[in-house]
Amino acid sequence: MAEQKEKVVLAYSGGLDTSCCIKWLQVENNLDVIAVVGDVGQEHEGLEKVKQKALKSGALECLVVDMRDTFANEYLAKALAANAMYENKYPLVSALSRPLISKHLVDAAHKFGAKYVAHGCTGKGNDQVRFEASITMLDPSIEILAPVREWDLHTRPEEIDWALEHGIEVPVTKASPYSIDDNLWGRAIECGTLEDPWAEPPADIYTMTADPVEAPDQPEYVELTFARGLPYMINGNQKSFLGVVYALNEIAGKHGYGRIDMIENRLVGVKSRECYEVPGGLALIQAHKALEDLVLEREVLHYKLGMEQAWATAVYNGQWFSPLKEAIDSFMVSTQRCLSGTVKLKFYKGSCTVVGRKSAYSLYDYALATYDKDDAFDHTAAKGFIQLQTLSTKTWAANRRQEGAPAELFDAEKQAGPLTKGKYEGVTSIGVKAVIEEAEAVLA
Numbered sequence: 001m002a003e004q005k006e007k008v009v010l011a012y013s014g015g016l017d018t019s020c021c022i023k024w025l026q027v028e029n030n031l032d033v034i035a036v037v038g039d040v041g042q043e044h045e046g047l048e049k050v051k052q053k054a055l056k057s058g059a060l061e062c063l064v065v066d067m068r069d070t071f072a073n074e075y076l077a078k079a080l081a082a083n084a085m086y087e088n089k090y091p092l093v094s095a096l097s098r099p100l101i102s103k104h105l106v107d108a109a110h111k112f113g114a115k116y117v118a119h120g121c122t123g124k125g126n127d128q129v130r131f132e133a134s135i136t137m138l139d140p141s142i143e144i145l146a147p148v149r150e151w152d153l154h155t156r157p158e159e160i161d162w163a164l165e166h167g168i169e170v171p172v173t174k175a176s177p178y179s180i181d182d183n184l185w186g187r188a189i190e191c192g193t194l195e196d197p198w199a200e201p202p203a204d205i206y207t208m209t210a211d212p213v214e215a216p217d218q219p220e221y222v223e224l225t226f227a228r229g230l231p232y233m234i235n236g237n238q239k240s241f242l243g244v245v246y247a248l249n250e251i252a253g254k255h256g257y258g259r260i261d262m263i264e265n266r267l268v269g270v271k272s273r274e275c276y277e278v279p280g281g282l283a284l285i286q287a288h289k290a291l292e293d294l295v296l297e298r299e300v301l302h303y304k305l306g307m308e309q310a311w312a313t314a315v316y317n318g319q320w321f322s323p324l325k326e327a328i329d330s331f332m333v334s335t336q337r338c339l340s341g342t343v344k345l346k347f348y349k350g351s352c353t354v355v356g357r358k359s360a361y362s363l364y365d366y367a368l369a370t371y372d373k374d375d376a377f378d379h380t381a382a383k384g385f386i387q388l389q390t391l392s393t394k395t396w397a398a399n400r401r402q403e404g405a406p407a408e409l410f411d412a413e414k415q416a417g418p419l420t421k422g423k424y425e426g427v428t429s430i431g432v433k434a435v436i437e438e439a440e441a442v443l444a
């Protein structure tokens, strides 16, 4: 009887890297490979085709799992509640799909009795951390393998040679110079010419969004209706959350809205230049925030901003299944209880502007806000309010201005900044030029 091999569940995409992983795990680790393909709304050549590729590359089985509804309802919905943007810019496209895919990898490992789970990430990115942190939190007994991090196929030609030697199908089309990851929420594009932070992204990196210059000359209005923080109607037509995301990707994309070009701090300590397009997601976050501005009590709104940062950083860093992230989710749920209402968006040549908002739970009070005759605000109360509100800093100012005190104790303008002290004291724009020249001389 043939010896029973141990099994490994591999996150499979259909690309050359993960196809080589299948073979590698067989040849180098002597394992039977179960491939798992997650449909999270990415562009693909046909999932049946991807499955056949996995089997042809040597997988024992290939599971294709449609994760789109769960991804929308349990992942994107939470990201929206948190208005999630890492470093205030990146709506966490890839960071959101990894924990869901990990969940399915662990489920498959249990189903097939696999001791190992594998992924095809490199050793330099965030995704390896997200997969491994998620898998470990879901089942600490599973052992993780990362062939791409370990093998010695360092260049694309080396990898292609290895693939051909081992009977792996190599794509005939010229490989894209970019590394791309995409899903329902958007697309991440890196590498190639983008590695020069000064180089403008070439037009052809974008596929979900039109070039704003070529977008329609007429603006388009969209009304989004939310219940408990989740959008469920677009222009009065009811849709699932998944349906709303698809529809908004289409509309926002057509108007060239949702592109991001940024320098990002990866968890592994590297700054990288990243381009994204997140048409529907960015429009949703903008609309969602606008409704919160109307409905949330001031202190809750302000406190929530800090919690949003904490949520985004935790999820970016692979902490989806962590107790911190779950605790913040509870806070978010509480803030969304009355977040029902409608927001009107205007799309036009690369922009998306909130032009109206309304809610039964609106805290906007016309009588308090107006400068007209209907004004109900008590102007006389402001005087006493200001007296007490400024009492602490007034006490400070009086103390520091005691006779003989040096001006820099209380006069901000006298406090020396880099251009107002020392060599560059009293500099003009010529002085600024000197500072730049000095910096360049240091670097030369």
Ligand code: ARG
Residues within 6 Å of the ligand: 092, 093, 094, 095, 126, 127, 179, 180, 181, 188, 189, 190, 264, 274
């Ligand atoms: N920098 C982004 C992140 O860490 C995108 C990663 C996308 N992965 C890729 N293979 N292109 O979430």
